[in-house]
Amino acid sequence: MTAGTAGTAGTAGSAADVAVAPGAGTAPATGFGWSPDELAAVGVGHWRELYTSADFAALEQARVFAPRWSLVASVEEIPPGHYLATTVAGVPVAIWRDPESGLRAFHNVCPHRGILLLQGCGPIGRFVTCPYHQWSFERDGSLARIPQPEQFPDADRAALALHPVAVAEWHGLVFACASGDPPDLAGQMALLEDRLARFLHAPLVEVARVDYTVECNWKLLVENHVDVYHLWYLHQRSLAAYRHTSFQWRWEGPTWWSYEPLSDPTSAPAGLGGLSDDDRSGIGAHLLFPNLMLVTTGDYLATYDARPDGPTRTGLTLRVRSAPDADADALVASIRSFLAEDVTACEAVQAATASPWYSVGPTARHHEEPVRMFHRLLRSDLLGHRADPQPDAVPVAGPGPATEPAGGWNR
Numbered sequence: 001m002t003a004g005t006a007g008t009a010g011t012a013g014s015a016a017d018v019a020v021a022p023g024a025g026t027a028p029a030t031g032f033g034w035s036p037d038e039l040a041a042v043g044v045g046h047w048r049e050l051y052t053s054a055d056f057a058a059l060e061q062a063r064v065f066a067p068r069w070s071l072v073a074s075v076e077e078i079p080p081g082h083y084l085a086t087t088v089a090g091v092p093v094a095i096w097r098d099p100e101s102g103l104r105a106f107h108n109v110c111p112h113r114g115i116l117l118l119q120g121c122g123p124i125g126r127f128v129t130c131p132y133h134q135w136s137f138e139r140d141g142s143l144a145r146i147p148q149p150e151q152f153p154d155a156d157r158a159a160l161a162l163h164p165v166a167v168a169e170w171h172g173l174v175f176a177c178a179s180g181d182p183p184d185l186a187g188q189m190a191l192l193e194d195r196l197a198r199f200l201h202a203p204l205v206e207v208a209r210v211d212y213t214v215e216c217n218w219k220l221l222v223e224n225h226v227d228v229y230h231l232w233y234l235h236q237r238s239l240a241a242y243r244h245t246s247f248q249w250r251w252e253g254p255t256w257w258s259y260e261p262l263s264d265p266t267s268a269p270a271g272l273g274g275l276s277d278d279d280r281s282g283i284g285a286h287l288l289f290p291n292l293m294l295v296t297t298g299d300y301l302a303t304y305d306a307r308p309d310g311p312t313r314t315g316l317t318l319r320v321r322s323a324p325d326a327d328a329d330a331l332v333a334s335i336r337s338f339l340a341e342d343v344t345a346c347e348a349v350q351a352a353t354a355s356p357w358y359s360v361g362p363t364a365r366h367h368e369e370p371v372r373m374f375h376r377l378l379r380s381d382l383l384g385h386r387a388d389p390q391p392d393a394v395p396v397a398g399p400g401p402a403t404e405p406a407g408g409w410n411r
């Protein structure tokens with residue numbers, strides 16, 4: 001699942017341009033509440049372009065990701081005296097932890113000729129030195145030295161500092177915001193802080209981290225994460241231990257939380273210290289809009305953030321936080337049991353966008369309402385709506401089949 005095993009849609013609408021089925025490609029949008037006018041307002045001519053258009057992906061970066069804080073690392077990934085080069089809302093950013101002053105983040109671009117100042121991760125020295133012509137910078141971002149300074153008699157050294165990026169820690173996770181006017185991080189995280197308090201205040205450490213490249217648009221992974229309907233079917237084996245008929249979810253502002261219990265509560269793990277009985281005997285799936293997905297069980301708090309890498313590829317990093325002596329391999333294996341199924345399905349949806357018949361039909365009243373709500377939030381950002389979107393008035397706990405059905409596309 002790390003690299004694309006399924007085909008991709010290629011460039012926007014390419015297959016449809018070649019072979020347009022009668023009636024296809026001109027039908028009014030039905031997917032997740034987008035109207036044709038709303039699609040047109042964001043430069044989208046057909047629904048599929050939400051998942052295939054480079055222009056639309058750039059609009060999402062500017063209007064959805066850039067104004068928010070993004071998860072970039074765990075604290076364990078940037079120890080004192082180390083750096084990490086990454087991207088935030090598609091923008092190259094370098095983050096380091098100064099042993100004296102703590103986390104610092106800067107736009108990862110040298111003010112001389114614009115090369116990436118740092119790549120990958122590793123230790124930083126006394127100075128941060130550019131590989132191209134060895135301009136060097138203090139760890140506070142100011143310019144320290146220009147080789148052959150007589151070549152630059154008019155250089156305004158104060159103006160040649162690195163450009164700072166907002167960076168902050170939140171319960172062992174590092175967030176950054178490359179916007180010039182970052183919102184309050186605590187405000188962005190407040191609802192998660194409430195819902196996950198027992199996990200966040202437990203002495204957890206990162207016991208595993210796995211990076212995946214998924215050959216699909218980032219939204220397919222998020223839609224899948226908040227889709228209740230597929231639990232009975234795509235995960236009929238991997239999540240069979242949970243009672244989907246008792247699945248509960250709720251949107252609060254940009255935060256979605258959910259919970260479902262184990263069918264057999266006596267099979268609950270001993271679990272992490274400080275958790276409630278419900279925490280130990282069920283699974284929670286949560287989302288901080290737009291792309292931070294979380295899962296909680298009695299054994300761990302896991303995050304997986306979907307970072308768009310163009311319209312048809314997504315970087316997905318699984319981070320598992322648990323007790324220091326946890327069996328990390330076993331925890332990763334248990335998460336992969338359902339995550340691999342999700343990734344396979346999302347890549348298959350992406351491949352289907354190449355079909356001239358690709359569309360989204362009617363969606364489930366309760367079990368796919370979270371997907372529609374995700375798109376309401378997306379439209380709100382993209383179209384600049386002022387009012388906070390609200391979920392449709394559907395029951396918090398929806399009915400489901402009494403028994404787990406057999407079937408699936410591999411049978």
Ligand code: FES
Nearest residue numbers: 110112113130133
């Ligand atoms: S590009 Fe960095 S020193 Fe020249």
Ligand SMILES: [Fe+2]
Nearest residue numbers: 224235338342
């Ligand atoms: Fe799933």
